[in-house]
Amino acid sequence: MKPAHWQADLQQVQQLRLFQNVATSSLDQLLREFRACELEAGEVLLSPFNRNQHLYLLIEGQLRVYLGSLDNQAVSTLEVGDCAGEISFIDNEHPSAYVVAERPSIVLRLHRESLVALFQQSPQMMQNLLELLCERVRKGNRQILDSEQNANVDTLTGCFNRRWLEHVFERESTRCAFNDEPLSLLMLDVDHFKAYNDQHGHLAGDYALCLVAHTLSSQLRPKDSLIRFGGEEFVILLPEIADEAARGIGERLRVSLEQIASFYSPVGVLPGVTISIGLAQMQQKDSLQGLIARADAALYQAKQQGRNCLCG
Numbered sequence: 001m002k003p004a005h006w007q008a009d010l011q012q013v014q015q016l017r018l019f020q021n022v023a024t025s026s027l028d029q030l031l032r033e034f035r036a037c038e039l040e041a042g043e044v045l046l047s048p049f050n051r052n053q054h055l056y057l058l059i060e061g062q063l064r065v066y067l068g069s070l071d072n073q074a075v076s077t078l079e080v081g082d083c084a085g086e087i088s089f090i091d092n093e094h095p096s097a098y099v100v101a102e103r104p105s106i107v108l109r110l111h112r113e114s115l116v117a118l119f120q121q122s123p124q125m126m127q128n129l130l131e132l133l134c135e136r137v138r139k140g141n142r143q144i145l146d147s148e149q150n151a152n153v154d155t156l157t158g159c160f161n162r163r164w165l166e167h168v169f170e171r172e173s174t175r176c177a178f179n180d181e182p183l184s185l186l187m188l189d190v191d192h193f194k195a196y197n198d199q200h201g202h203l204a205g206d207y208a209l210c211l212v213a214h215t216l217s218s219q220l221r222p223k224d225s226l227i228r229f230g231g232e233e234f235v236i237l238l239p240e241i242a243d244e245a246a247r248g249i250g251e252r253l254r255v256s257l258e259q260i261a262s263f264y265s266p267v268g269v270l271p272g273v274t275i276s277i278g279l280a281q282m283q284q285k286d287s288l289q290g291l292i293a294r295a296d297a298a299l300y301q302a303k304q305q306g307r308n309c310l311c312g
């Protein structure tokens, strides 16, 4: 970080979020304490490994914030007017994130002591800082929620993934057992999918998987879960459904795909696919692994019987 030339400019400082509506007399004193610094693109301004005694205000360029590692995706971008380093500045701990210049940037640097003195004089600045921190907390909470939801969803098909299956099975198997209700599991596998990929291309195969996911999910109740279990394998958890009814549901799903002879996709019109299904009903003290193993054995049988059918 190199010192940069900066002509002290009260108006410019008043436009920074932290100093908005702060009395001119208070800022006048502070103006002499600012040090302007130049950052090259890619230069690390703050790192969790280095203690921080400064607050940085961005007056030119753009900064990116990374959590955990610089190899992760940036969690946020700081624009002109934003500040960096306020968390470590307040709690006097190491910075909680990396802050890196996205392109050549200029920051104003203030030592903590200069600012602490101003805090005593300016409730407005305290309020600005609190608002800024609240915004950061809310943004952080939103990111946690998004990443939690994303962690349960398969990105190609939008179905739940295996992580969610473990979670939902725990909940639904306990609930069904407690209420003396049945619970069934269907294991579905797209037929001859390797040949489909070979013939129409992997991208076409991806669209076929999306078709399967969409066709199946549109026929399920909100309390059912459709999970992409692996490549071209899906699992459906059917709470409060015994095997006879589950057989009916599985059949209906199988036929609905069988009836789609072709569909439109971004790579053109593609042939539909069929599925084979294995069914298992939960038994007392069944584990998820046990239930899946029985549905998988039934699926194997369906494949042996010529595919596009349901066993179990």
Ligand SMILES: Nc1nc2c(ncn2[C@@H]2O[C@H](COP(=O)(O)OP(=O)(O)OP(=O)(O)O)[C@@H](O)[C@H]2O)c(=O)[nH]1
Residues within 6 Å of the ligand: 156, 189, 190, 191, 192, 193, 194, 195, 197, 201, 202, 203, 204, 205, 206, 209, 230, 231, 232, 303, 307
């Ligand atoms: N397009 C695409 N293909 C996938 C995906 N995941 C797995 N596959 C393919 O699915 C195919 C599965 O092939 P196999 O396990 O041999 O089964 P199959 O050809 O469907 O034969 P049967 O199951 O016996 O009917 C493989 O070629 C995988 O590459 C995916 O996300 N997209």
